[in-house]
Amino acid sequence: MTGPKNFGGHERNAIADGKTPLGRVRGLGSAGHGGEHWIKERVSSAALLLLGTWFLVSLLLLPDLQPSTLVGWLSGPFGFVPMALFVYLCFEHSLEGVKVVIDDYQGDEGGRMTWHLVSLFLHVGAGALALFALARIAFGA
Amino acid sequence: MARNTARPLSPHLTIWRWGPHMLVSILHRATGIGLTVGGLLLLTWFLLALSGGAQGWETFTGFLNWKLGPVPLILLGLVALTWAFFQHTLSGIRHLIMDIGAGFELRTNKTMAYMTMIGSVLLTAVFWAVLLGKGA
Numbered sequence: 662m663t664g665p666k667n668f669g670g671h672e673r674n675a676i677a678d679g680k681t682p683l684g685r686v687r688g689l690g691s692a693g694h695g696g697e698h699w700i701k702e703r704v705s706s707a708a709l710l711l712l713g714t715w716f717l718v719s720l721l722l723l724p725d726l727q728p729s730t731l732v733g734w735l736s737g738p739f740g741f742v743p744m745a746l747f748v749y750l751c752f753e754h755s756l757e758g759v760k761v762v763i764d765d766y767q768g769d770e771g772g773r774m775t776w777h778l779v780s781l782f783l784h785v786g787a788g789a790l791a792l793f794a795l796a797r798i799a800f801g802a
Numbered sequence: 803m804a805r806n807t808a809r810p811l812s813p814h815l816t817i818w819r820w821g822p823h824m825l826v827s828i829l830h831r832a833t834g835i836g837l838t839v840g841g842l843l844l845l846t847w848f849l850l851a852l853s854g855g856a857q858g859w860e861t862f863t864g865f866l867n868w869k870l871g872p873v874p875l876i877l878l879g880l881v882a883l884t885w886a887f888f889q890h891t892l893s894g895i896r897h898l899i900m901d902i903g904a905g906f907e908l909r910t911n912k913t914m915a916y917m918t919m920i921g922s923v924l925l926t927a928v929f930w931a932v933l934l935g936k937g938a
Binding site for chain 1: 831834837838841843845846849850852853856859887891894901932936
């Protein structure tokens, strides 16, 4: 009998569109990495729940909001470390969120890629600036 | 992407009857964008100002206390930003609950949606009452 090899019981479909099952699904998405963005968004949200609460409660618990007080707070290990994590995760979570918004409203593939790049550069740039400033606060100018 | 304009678009905001769950979903996105634009800028500026000596700090606090006539516009924006934070946090918790498959019953879902909105306003009020109460 001539025709395609046995593709695990899918011979008929394989004949119908001239493709193997693998050929049909190639390029269609997830190969184990598809969930990464979704999970990142949720893991960072859980972390931000803690760190965001820490940030606002700390502001309330500080004796005052004078620059010297704030610098003292952010120079200590229990100010600097959570703040560094807070800054990093804020930017990561925002980047992931903006991705979804761009995908939702930008139908054009070229436009989508452009906006993703713009968003990525702005997030990384501003995030790096914020982390630099925090390091300078903690370790002195 | 080429689109045949003679064909109808999928139904959008205009045709649905508004409910709390729909409003919360939209608020989640709106507050998220607000926090990205306003919150991240302010956080970055706050750290930069604090790291850059007295003059930079004065420019920063001067901006925060800027008034349009008698109205402390920026400070009100800051209140709005904290509300956005609480709203996004609470509706985010709602999303996490729904991610595990819970809270889809109509009544529960509606109650949760209302709770995020009531909660965010309450938390904002408490936060600013305590902050302003310190006289900082």
